[in-house]
Amino acid sequence: MAEPQTGADILVQCLVNHGVEVVFAYPGGASMPIHQALTRVRDRVRTILPRHEQGGGFAAEGYARATGKVGVCIATSGPGATNFVTCLADAKMDSVPLVAITGQVGTHVIGTDAFQETPIVEVCRAITKHHYLVTRIDDLTRVMKEAFYIARTGRPGPVLVDVPKDVQNARTVPNYDPPMNLPGYRPDRRASQADLEKVLDAIRKSEKPIIYAGGGIIAAGASPELRSFAEQTGIPVALTVHGLGSFPSEHFLCLQMLGMHGTVYANYAINEADLILALGVRFDDRVTGKLSEFAKHGKIVHVDIDPSEINKNKVAHIPVVSDVRYALRELLRLLEDRAYADLKRGGRYAEWIRQIEQWREEEPLRYPDRDDVILPQYAIERLWQILRDRGQLEETILTTGVGQHQMWAAQFWRFTTPRSWLTSGGLGAMGFGLPAAIGAKAAFPNRTVIDIDGDGSFLMNIQELACAYCEKLPVKVLLLNNQHLGMVVQWEDRFYQSNRAHTYLGAGPDEAAYPDFVTLAQGFRCGARSVSQKEDLDEA
Amino acid sequence: MLASRGFNIDSLAVGETEDPQLSRMTFVVRGDDAELEQVRKQLDKLVTVVKVQDISTEDFVERDLMLLKVRATPAQRSEIALLVEMFRARVVDISPDNLMVEISGRESKIEAFIELMRPYGILELARTGRIALVRGTPPEERPA
Numbered sequence: 001m002a003e004p005q006t007g008a009d010i011l012v013q014c015l016v017n018h019g020v021e022v023v024f025a026y027p028g029g030a031s032m033p034i035h036q037a038l039t040r041v042r043d044r045v046r047t048i049l050p051r052h053e054q055g056g057g058f059a060a061e062g063y064a065r066a067t068g069k070v071g072v073c074i075a076t077s078g079p080g081a082t083n084f085v086t087c088l089a090d091a092k093m094d095s096v097p098l099v100a101i102t103g104q105v106g107t108h109v110i111g112t113d114a115f116q117e118t119p120i121v122e123v124c125r126a127i128t129k130h131h132y133l134v135t136r137i138d139d140l141t142r143v144m145k146e147a148f149y150i151a152r153t154g155r156p157g158p159v160l161v162d163v164p165k166d167v168q169n170a171r172t173v174p175n176y177d178p179p180m181n182l183p184g185y186r187p188d189r190r191a192s193q194a195d196l197e198k199v200l201d202a203i204r205k206s207e208k209p210i211i212y213a214g215g216g217i218i219a220a221g222a223s224p225e226l227r228s229f230a231e232q233t234g235i236p237v238a239l240t241v242h243g244l245g246s247f248p249s250e251h252f253l254c255l256q257m258l259g260m261h262g263t264v265y266a267n268y269a270i271n272e273a274d275l276i277l278a279l280g281v282r283f284d285d286r287v288t289g290k291l292s293e294f295a296k297h298g299k300i301v302h303v304d305i306d307p308s309e310i311n312k313n314k315v316a317h318i319p320v321v322s323d324v325r326y327a328l329r330e331l332l333r334l335l336e337d338r339a340y341a342d343l344k345r346g347g348r349y350a351e352w353i354r355q356i357e358q359w360r361e362e363e364p365l366r367y368p369d370r371d372d373v374i375l376p377q378y379a380i381e382r383l384w385q386i387l388r389d390r391g392q393l394e395e396t397i398l399t400t401g402v403g404q405h406q407m408w409a410a411q412f413w414r415f416t417t418p419r420s421w422l423t424s425g426g427l428g429a430m431g432f433g434l435p436a437a438i439g440a441k442a443a444f445p446n447r448t449v450i451d452i453d454g455d456g457s458f459l460m461n462i463q464e465l466a467c468a469y470c471e472k473l474p475v476k477v478l479l480l481n482n483q484h485l486g487m488v489v490q491w492e493d494r495f496y497q498s499n500r501a502h503t504y505l506g507a508g509p510d511e512a513a514y515p516d517f518v519t520l521a522q523g524f525r526c527g528a529r530s531v532s533q534k535e536d537l538d539e540a
Numbered sequence: 541m542l543a544s545r546g547f548n549i550d551s552l553a554v555g556e557t558e559d560p561q562l563s564r565m566t567f568v569v570r571g572d573d574a575e576l577e578q579v580r581k582q583l584d585k586l587v588t589v590v591k592v593q594d595i596s597t598e599d600f601v602e603r604d605l606m607l608l609k610v611r612a613t614p615a616q617r618s619e620i621a622l623l624v625e626m627f628r629a630r631v632v633d634i635s636p637d638n639l640m641v642e643i644s645g646r647e648s649k650i651e652a653f654i655e656l657m658r659p660y661g662i663l664e665l666a667r668t669g670r671i672a673l674v675r676g677t678p679p680e681e682r683p684a
Contacts, residue, residue: 130587184590308581
């Protein structure tokens with residue numbers, strides 16, 4: 001007869017069994033038993049201590065986004081749990097596999113407004129893929145198995161597991177391989193042959209096709225298939241912010257990012273296209289602008305694993321509910337057939353490509369060349385060039401905060417590999433950059449991880465410098481300090497006659513840049529340097 | 541979920557089913573085809589939802605159950621009792637100055653009965669919301 005174990009030890013053993021190597025966990029009253037248990041598996045699971053639960057949540061996201069594995073973060077009840085709210089909403093929006101574990105007050109006092117009690121499952125219902133409040137210790141192993149399964153399968157997303165303290169302390173003999181009970185969950189979606197033949201027929205009829213590819217390509221691990229498909233058919237590829245890295249930027253078929261902050265030529269191309277192959281995308285408003293005007297000349301093929309995305313924002317003429325890698329592989333297989341040999345003939349879209357090249361030449365991404373100051377776009381592009389020249393691009397992971405610097409990074413960095421670009425796209429959560437970089441560094445200690453950040457975003461989770469220092473996770477931060485909330489300022493200029501409404505972050509026109517980030521970094525014992533002249537930038 | 545995505549629910553009824561592991565929720569939601577497609581898909585996406593069935597185009601039986609307390613002086617009782625009988629409703633409780641009536645049926649019938657009771661003075665009413673089942677063999681058991 002096996003020995004009974006505590007709920008906390010069972011939970012931690014579940015983490016080990018699910019292959020978890022790193023957790024980001026901040027302790028508190030209601031999660032102490034879990035932390036005690038974590039110390040007993042420290043040879044198998046590394047526990048990283050963030051300095052704020054939101055930092056822990058974003059770090060777990062950074063880990064998950066960089067690896068494709070499930071990220072795990074742990075917090076205590078009440079304020080610890082509510083500090084996860086932004087991270088869970090972020091992971092839901094960007095389809096990031098996450099298991100967030102929260103301590104909860106004892107089952108006997110749930111509902112009494114006990115100290116540090118928050119009904120976190122209720123709070124997070126709409127911002128998680130699924131959620132559990134574990135009230136019986138015997139449910140724990142099944143819940144953990146289901147949580148990991150749900151987080152990583154289908155359209156990935158965050159799962160919250162709320163564990164009352166008495167359940168952590170209770171004892172039972174666990175069954176680590178219980179059957180799951182998910183009769184309504186069907187994550188495996190595969191396109192039918194008939195659907196895919198329709199797609200190829202639509203391509204055959206098209207003269208101006210375009211691929212509009214997004215985060216789904218990266219989630220499905222379909223980058224190689226996307227590349228073969230684009231190359232074999234000769235169809236150009238425009239990417240969403242989360243699609244960056246799924247198709248090489250330098251590829252002649254790549255139109256870079258489309259949408260509000262995208263390239264002019266990608267937007268012209270999608271507007272003129274007669275066929276849009278939308279792969280793992282959700283027709284987000286930052287891509288489409290006014291929905292009725294978006295791609296109105298084109299027939300739309302929409303491939304997505306989540307049926308609710310089809311026809312949600314834009315009606316698909318050919319809807320394909322499928323894992324996008326499966327769909328692309330099957331399309332590639334069909335293309336081998338002689339019946340579709342015509343679709344692979346070179347020069348099929350010569351005129352269309354010529355037109356796009358003309359747009360590309362007329363309206364490239366550009367910024368003014370100035371010698372007196374360092375423009376942020378210049379700083380980003382220089383950093384990219386330096387890493388390229390050193391041959392380090394492939395092993396570099398980039399994270400960002402949210403705002404102008406984020407869009408400049410998306411525009412002027414040239415991504416070559418998937419999972420090298422980690423950014424809060426759907427939710428647009430400022431403060432994401434530094435903790436996400438720490439999470440990525442924890443996953444890949446030998447790779448270079450750089451957070452390109454703005455002064456507003458960086459300050460929101462600056463406390464994580466302490467985590468980076470103490471946990472020996474040396475990430476780099478390129479801080480583009482303009483003393484303003486630049487993206488909001490850009491909108492003020494455009495829509496509010498440049499009236500600055502609390503978008504200035506400095507201390508006043510007579511004072512030096514504020515706060516003094518170099519001194520702050522030094523206070524955390526991190527190296528830092530401030531540069532304001534172009535000739536000093538490279539060296540720094 | 542429905543509220544957070546901006547869908548309007550007219551009615552919602554929940555109860556156990558033939559399988560004690562499962563409960564059935566019956567919603568009445570108004571919207572155009574595109575909205576209803578989203579309602580269906582968003583409900584289906586919830587991990588705990590086993591099956592979503594849109595029966596609006598099927599041949600179904602629907603019922604709404606109501607308890608209604610109406611002001612009734614002893615002199616008015618027989619008049620109200622006549623209306624109750626015409627609607628195949630039942631008087632389930634009598635107090636010196638009011639009656640409680642139980643009625644079930646299609647929503648239009650319930651609404652009509654409420655209108656007839658209004659002049660007497662409705663004191664309280666409670667409704668279960670609409671429940672419905674498709675006539676004949678359940679869809680999942682029909683031969684393909």
